[in-house]
Amino acid sequence: MHPMIIIGSGMAGYTLAREFRKLNAEQELVMICADDAVNYAKPTLSNALVGNKAPEQIGLGDAAKMSAQLNMRIETHTWVKSIDAEKHELILERDGQESTQQYSKLILAVGANPIRLAIAGDASDAIHVVNSLIDYRAFRESLAQKANKRVVILGAGLIGCEFANDLQNTGHDVTVIDLAPQPLGRLLPNHVAEAFKQNLEETGIQFVLGTTVEKVSKHSDASYEVTLANGQHLFADVVLSAIGLQPNIAVAKEAGIQTSRGVMTNTLLETNLADVYALGDCAEVNGTLLPYVMPLMQQARALAKTLAGQTTTVHYPAMPVAVKTPAAPLTVLPAPIDVEVNWETEELDDGMIAKALDAENTLRGFVLLGPTAGKQRLTLTKLVPDLIPAQV
Known part of the structure; x- marks a missing residue:
């Protein structure tokens, strides 16, 4: 029998592996991921500064430790080039070499990618995104190298506001820019958003709303000039983009798996192709995309049971989201x-x-x-x- 394969080493992939191992200790399990497969909780990144956590303290286990713990083969720095669902086969690439891998069941836990705006200027490639521990390490290195502490954040959504709060509480001077007229525009009614914004402003965070960044240019003394569409100019030592995530659907789409905003599944987390499932930030379950921890946990528990032979639909109770902004x-x-x-x-x-x-x-x-x-x-x-x- 071919192994069961999980693509992706984020919270979704590891949580599913852990839940499955509670039910089946023997089935051959393989995880394939494009990075180093360090296991960590992504939500901890946006408040690690206040918690005085260095990037190397965030990881819960490297690939070797997780492989032993979960009795699972982990293929790091390996890209899935394509999926042949009819043959139950993957084409993989590692170090420039291609290989094939058969599977019995395939689980897509491929997450989401940061949305990147097309921004002009000779420093546009210096804009940080933080969607992984590797990204976060680079961001922290940039912060540590700068004598000044001015940070400009693009995006006043959940992640942008959490990072703003964390940076402001650790001696940084933070400005948040968003095209929307209010922070957390998709989550809050206007009057609550206004009160939330005032609470954050009282800590010193500045908001520039109703406009967007046009250009990021190199300035003297290793800082950057940020030019806004409304004509304003800001100066920053570090620029962080947190304007949202898009489910990673490219490989699935190419394989003939139905996609919309995410990889489309039913309540069994099945895609339209036999023996191919999806969960986590990439999965659009019954038309609902919920890129949060609690839905991911519900999905992992249900799918683990299904994969272990007990067909189980996912249950979504009401699942509130706690925003990590202690100032508000x-x-x-x-x-x-x-x-x-x-x-x-x-x-x-x-x-x-x-x-x-x-x-x-x-x-x-x-x-x-x-x-x-x-x-x-x-x-x-x-x-x-x-x-x-x-x-x-």
């Missing part, structure tokens, strides 16, 4: 995008509770800003219907 503690449960909601807000001394109610007055999502509001998380979560119900 925030918990968000986004309402489904296809549901029209009205917002009902309760003001508190240290924040607010905003509830998203549908036409039937059912709670479909919420935003909790501040420490007191945060205590309502469990109570409110129980009131929100499942996104994908459990199958009995």
